[in-house]
Amino acid sequence: MTVSPINGETLDGRGKTMTQFYDRMIEWRERHLSEKHLVLLLSFFVGAFSATAAALLKSFIHLIQRFVETQLIAGGHTWWYLITPVIGITLAALFVKYIVRDDISHGITKILYAISQRKSIIKAHNMWSSVVGSALTIGFGGSVGAEAPIVLTGAAIGSNLAKAFRLDQKTMMLMIGCGAAGAIGGIFKAPIAGLVFTLEVLMMDLTMTSVAPLLISSVTATAISYILTGTDPMFPLKAAEPFLVQRIPWYLVLGAMCGFVSLYFTRGMNRLEQWMKHNVRSIGLKILIGGLTLSVLIFLFPPLYGEGYDVIHQLINGDSLTALKNSPLEKYLATTDFYAQLSTVNTQLIILAYFIAIILVKIVASVATNGAGGVGGIFAPSLFMGAIVGFVTARIMNLFGLAVPETSFALVGMAGLMSGVMHAPLTGIFLIAELTGGYHLFMPLMIVSVISYLTIMLFEPHSLYAMRLAQKGELLTHNKDRNVLTLLKMDHVLETDFITVSPEMTLGQLVKVISESKRNIFPVIDKEGHLKGILLLDEVRNIMFQPRLYNRFTVGRLMTSPAAILRFDQPMEKVMETFEDTGAWNLPVVDQDRRYLGFVSKSKIFNSYRNVLVHFSEE
Numbered sequence: 001m002t003v004s005p006i007n008g009e010t011l012d013g014r015g016k017t018m019t020q021f022y023d024r025m026i027e028w029r030e031r032h033l034s035e036k037h038l039v040l041l042l043s044f045f046v047g048a049f050s051a052t053a054a055a056l057l058k059s060f061i062h063l064i065q066r067f068v069e070t071q072l073i074a075g076g077h078t079w080w081y082l083i084t085p086v087i088g089i090t091l092a093a094l095f096v097k098y099i100v101r102d103d104i105s106h107g108i109t110k111i112l113y114a115i116s117q118r119k120s121i122i123k124a125h126n127m128w129s130s131v132v133g134s135a136l137t138i139g140f141g142g143s144v145g146a147e148a149p150i151v152l153t154g155a156a157i158g159s160n161l162a163k164a165f166r167l168d169q170k171t172m173m174l175m176i177g178c179g180a181a182g183a184i185g186g187i188f189k190a191p192i193a194g195l196v197f198t199l200e201v202l203m204m205d206l207t208m209t210s211v212a213p214l215l216i217s218s219v220t221a222t223a224i225s226y227i228l229t230g231t232d233p234m235f236p237l238k239a240a241e242p243f244l245v246q247r248i249p250w251y252l253v254l255g256a257m258c259g260f261v262s263l264y265f266t267r268g269m270n271r272l273e274q275w276m277k278h279n280v281r282s283i284g285l286k287i288l289i290g291g292l293t294l295s296v297l298i299f300l301f302p303p304l305y306g307e308g309y310d311v312i313h314q315l316i317n318g319d320s321l322t323a324l325k326n327s328p329l330e331k332y333l334a335t336t337d338f339y340a341q342l343s344t345v346n347t348q349l350i351i352l353a354y355f356i357a358i359i360l361v362k363i364v365a366s367v368a369t370n371g372a373g374g375v376g377g378i379f380a381p382s383l384f385m386g387a388i389v390g391f392v393t394a395r396i397m398n399l400f401g402l403a404v405p406e407t408s409f410a411l412v413g414m415a416g417l418m419s420g421v422m423h424a425p426l427t428g429i430f431l432i433a434e435l436t437g438g439y440h441l442f443m444p445l446m447i448v449s450v451i452s453y454l455t456i457m458l459f460e461p462h463s464l465y466a467m468r469l470a471q472k473g474e475l476l477t478h479n480k481d482r483n484v485l486t487l488l489k490m491d492h493v494l495e496t497d498f499i500t501v502s503p504e505m506t507l508g509q510l511v512k513v514i515s516e517s518k519r520n521i522f523p524v525i526d527k528e529g530h531l532k533g534i535l536l537l538d539e540v541r542n543i544m545f546q547p548r549l550y551n552r553f554t555v556g557r558l559m560t561s562p563a564a565i566l567r568f569d570q571p572m573e574k575v576m577e578t579f580e581d582t583g584a585w586n587l588p589v590v591d592q593d594r595r596y597l598g599f600v601s602k603s604k605i606f607n608s609y610r611n612v613l614v615h616f617s618e619e
Helices: 013-032 035-073 080-100 107-116 129-139 147-164 169-188 191-200 208-229 245-279 283-300 309-316 320-324 328-334 345-371 379-399 406-422 425-436 439-457 464-472 480-487 507-516 572-582 602-618
Strands: 521-525 531-536 586-590 596-601
Touching: 035 080, 035 129, 035 147, 035 169, 035 208, 080 129, 080 283, 107 147, 107 169, 107 464, 129 147, 147 169, 147 379, 169 191, 169 208, 169 425, 191 208, 191 425, 245 283, 245 345, 245 379, 245 406, 245 439, 245 464, 283 345, 309 320, 309 379, 309 406, 320 345, 345 379, 379 406, 406 425, 406 439, 406 464, 425 439, 507 521, 521 596, 531 586, 572 586, 572 602, 596 602
Parallel strands: none
Antiparallel strands: 521 531, 586 596
16 A cells, blocks of 8 residues: 555555656656746646636526526516525525535635735635535526636636646746636636736736736636637627717716725625624524525615626616616606606606615625625626716716716726725726727726725725735735735744743742843743733842842832733734834733733844745745
8 A cells, every 4th residue: 555645645556556647747747848838838728727617607607597587587477586596695505514615705815815825725626616606696696796706716726736736836826826817818808907907906926927827828718718708898888989088077086986985895895794704603594684685685676686797788888777677666667657757857866866775785785695605706796886886977977967978987987996996907997998898998997997096095005805814914915025024923933932930939039040041031920821021130130149138029029011012913014013113122922811922022033034035035
């Protein structure tokens, strides 16, 4: 019997043969194929596999949707629209709990975590589990998008393919980026957006070494998507409104509106998710609350059903009234001679109020979907809300007689909201241009995207994806100094060779301890190990050579409070801020229960910082 070098399991004869073949293949690659050429070759396959996964996901979603429409909804049974989302959420939740047995939500946050921790390892099941989970969720009408799950799928493909060829973590990180670029290029038919998304959102460094593989993956995925589904853009425009210079001020207003709605989207969704996570723990209760909430919202606002791409297509092509189909508002207006009074101010205000309400409750529907156990992302919700924000802004301006094109504003609004929510203006610009073929609107796309990004940056420094990691100090950025501090962990710099003393110890006993110590600081701890204070050698130097005082003073009387106390789970950036604020050179470290663990010195951090910086710069 032989032990596998990969997972440590005992192999039979067949397994031994497979392992030997695998080892010979790796050896052949190392002798005949340079790592540079291997990376370029793998980037092609990562792009191809990511595009295939995107096509499979779309096919699964459409298959389920077709089943719902032909088998359940056919015959006028529209009440099924209120039930099918709950069915999808339940199936996805059970699939995740009993088959996957792992959390597969927040896909892009998981990618950022893998990159930030320098492991660049994404679990193998993510190559297929997100596809199944999101297909069940979205196919049955969950109010989320399929893009984040497919980006996680692509990244997992890249990570595991690099791992199979025993590449280093730096190259694995690049393969993760290739998978993400391929996923965006494949699902949106947007090769440039795939590249800039990886650079902006995943915060990968732009170098000639990284650009070529990323481009290969993105272009390959897009080409395969063209072959499978045609070359038409995802949201083709029926008519193209020209860009007029005199409308620039109104695009500036739209950019600011998108920025504020992005802030509402980001903070509102984050707080709702936190509430759901901390207050509803039972999976059955989550499905009940999330399902009921989603059903009620879909009954009141049918555009919330599914990804909402039909509504986007309607708004950017001037067919906003179709979005009211099957809604309570349509039935009410039909009884009031709605179409005869379509141009009246009151009717327009009613329509505006309806769409504004959709903007406000969309994040509730998305959180209800994901919080109840569904699997989906925020790409589609941000595009959906952006189109409505653009439409509503233009309609309000037109009520004041400004004569702005509602279709163009709806299109550009998608770029604005995506730029704000993701903190990625370039992604917003290129993605919407490629999604719609609206290259003639590059100028307004740039204006709205940049203004939206600048607006939200005044209030929120991190995107919804990065926010969770930034709060824990686990986020890498393009700031190299900050990245080095992020990579430093407390256990790398913790010093534990300090002799502890107790508060009851006398000065005479302390003198004996001092004679055996190489340090001039002594942490004072109680019987349970809790830190009570510190004792500095300089504080007792003037009395330690007076034997008559040995029994008069105790450590409890001589100890002082440290300038600050660090917690073991604090990010290194916060640790350095504490050192700067206090001016201290050594600070004690405790756990969550204030039990003493050791000391951290500024010199130790500087030494570790230099070592990591040298390694980081070499990469």
